Amino acid sequence: xxxxxxxxxxxxxxxxxxxxxxxxxxxxxxxxxxxxxxxxxxxxxxxxxxxxxxxxxxxxxxxxxxxxxxxxxxxxxxxxxxxxxxxxxxxxxxxxxxxxxxxxxxxxxxxxxxxxxxxxxxxxxxxxxxxxxxxxxxxxxxxxxxxxxxxxxxxxxxxxxxxxxxxxxxxxxxxxxxxxxxxxxxxxxxxxxxxxxxxxxxxxxxxxxxxxxxxxxxxxxxxxxxxxxxxxxxxxxxxxxxxxxxxxxxxxxxxxxxxxxxxxxxxxxxxxxxxxxxxxxxxxxxxxxxxxxxxxxxxxxxxxxxxxxxxxxxxxxx
Numbered sequence: 526x527x528x529x530x531x532x533x534x535x536x537x538x539x540x541x542x543x544x545x546x547x548x549x550x551x552x553x554x555x556x557x558x559x560x561x562x563x564x565x566x567x568x569x570x571x572x573x574x575x576x577x578x579x580x581x582x583x584x585x586x587x588x589x590x591x592x593x594x595x596x597x598x599x600x601x602x603x604x605x606x607x608x609x610x611x612x613x614x615x616x617x618x619x620x621x622x623x624x625x626x627x628x629x630x631x632x633x634x635x636x637x638x639x640x641x642x643x644x645x646x647x648x649x650x651x652x653x654x655x656x657x658x659x660x661x662x663x664x665x666x667x668x669x670x671x672x673x674x675x676x677x678x679x680x681x682x683x684x685x686x687x688x689x690x691x692x693x694x695x696x697x698x699x700x701x702x703x704x705x706x707x708x709x710x711x712x713x714x715x716x717x718x719x720x721x722x723x724x725x726x727x728x729x730x731x732x733x734x735x736x737x738x739x740x741x742x743x744x745x746x747x748x749x750x751x752x753x754x755x756x757x758x759x760x761x762x763x764x765x766x767x768x769x770x771x772x773x774x775x776x777x778x779x780x781x782x783x784x785x786x787x788x789x790x791x792x793x794x795x796x797x798x799x800x801x802x803x804x805x806x807x808x809x810x811x812x813x814x815x816x817x818x819x820x821x822x823x824x825x826x827x828x829x830x831x832x833x834x835x836x837x838x839x840x841x842x843x
Contacts, residue, residue, distance in 0.1 A: 532672040534664040540645035542701050547644055549664045551672050555598045556605070557665060562642045564622055570665060571599075571606040576614035576639060577658035588662045594673040595666060648829065682787050684794035689775065689822050695749065695756060702750045703739040710735045753778065770803065773816040781808040788812070 530553040537546050545562030549570065552558075558567035571585060579585045582603050589595050608614040619631025622638055640649050644657045670676035679686065714730045723729075743749055749756040761771040779785050789811025791801055800815040816822075 532668045534668040534671075536644065536664065538644045538646045540649070542698060543645060545642055545645065547664075549661065549668050551598070551665075551668045555601050557598065557602050557668075559661065561638055564638055564642070566621065568618060568621070569602070569606055570661065571602045572608045572614045572617060573639070573643075574658050574661065575606075575608050575611050576618060576635065577654040577661075578611065579655075579658050580611045588659060589666060592670075594675060595669050598669050680792075682790075682792050684792060684798060691822055691824070693824070698750050699740065699743050703736050706739060707731075707736045769818075770815055773818075773820075775799065775814045775816060777812040777814075779812055781812055785812070 532551045534549040535546060536548075537544060539545075546560075547562070548560045550558045550560070550567065557570035559570050559573050560567050574585050574588070579588060585603065586596070586599055589599055608617055615632050615635045616628065618638065619626075619628070619633075619635035623631045623634040626634070636651075639654060639657070640651060644660055647653050647656050647660060667676060671678055710732060711730055714732070715725060718725050718729065744757050747755045747757045755776070758771075761767045777788060779788055795801060795814075798817055798820050800817060803815045804810055805813055
């Protein structure tokens with residue numbers, strides 16, 4: 526709950542190195558809006574649902590639970606919506622995203638926003654739009670129930686809402702950045718050789734230090750992709766206990782200059798996962814914690830390959 530009058534449901538969607546925040550807002554008057562990455566203005570939720578494949582009012586209403594509080598807000602927004610079809614919704618979104626451009630370009634821009642930047646963890650293809658629409662309906666349902674005090678506000682410090690980036694994920698992000706730079710450098714070297722009329726050779730086009738130096742620099746300095754510092758450090762070998770403690774250290778990305786009282790405090794969900802006592806003194810107090818001795822971090826898997834395999838076997842997925 527960001528403000529007293531507005532309730533927000535936030536989702537940080539991540540896919541292939543891209544991390545975008547999608548927010549569903551409910552105002553005091555019951556108006557529902559959505560904000561997307563790469564577009565800083567709010568869009569009407571009903572209009573976005575139409576553009577995602579729920580064209581008529583009946584399908585939009587059926588996508589929500591039959592509760593009086595939710596029905597009241599949905600009917601209010603259906604009456605205030607200016608679009609009446611999927612095409613009209615795409616046209617309005619395109620005009621706002623690319624004002625002054627031809628209509629075909631505006632529609633392509635609107636489809637790009639919905640496919641690429643809206644909830645990319647669900648998918649980036651047109652076939653994923655309907656799943657995104659139902660996901661937004663679920664977010665809206667939670668926001669409305671919180672506004673009517675039918676559901677408590679979620680605790681963002683609850684450890685079920687946290688994700689730990691372990692070494693493999695951090696190296697993956699670093700390699701993606703370095704490899705992307707290598708590809709751009711190869712394209713630049715090929716273009717320069719073509720303009721100068723030189724014969725292209727593999728040794729001249731591919732500069733191995735373009736990839737290697739960026740990996741070495743990050744590991745040597747600890748300065749990582751995304752502005753993170755202190756990611757790689759010299760391992761403390763003072764004694765065995767210090768070494769084990771150092772290898773289980775968990776660092777919060779929050780700035781140590783700000784209070785962040787709730788983020789620094791102990792949470793009941795830390796039980797069995799984090800050491801309740803070991804944390805440094807000073808500005809980093811509570812922001813640097815240590816995993817429990819027998820705690821293990823599980824790694825996530827991509828859901829789409831598993832879902833595709835189940836569908837091929839004839840299993841219906843709701």
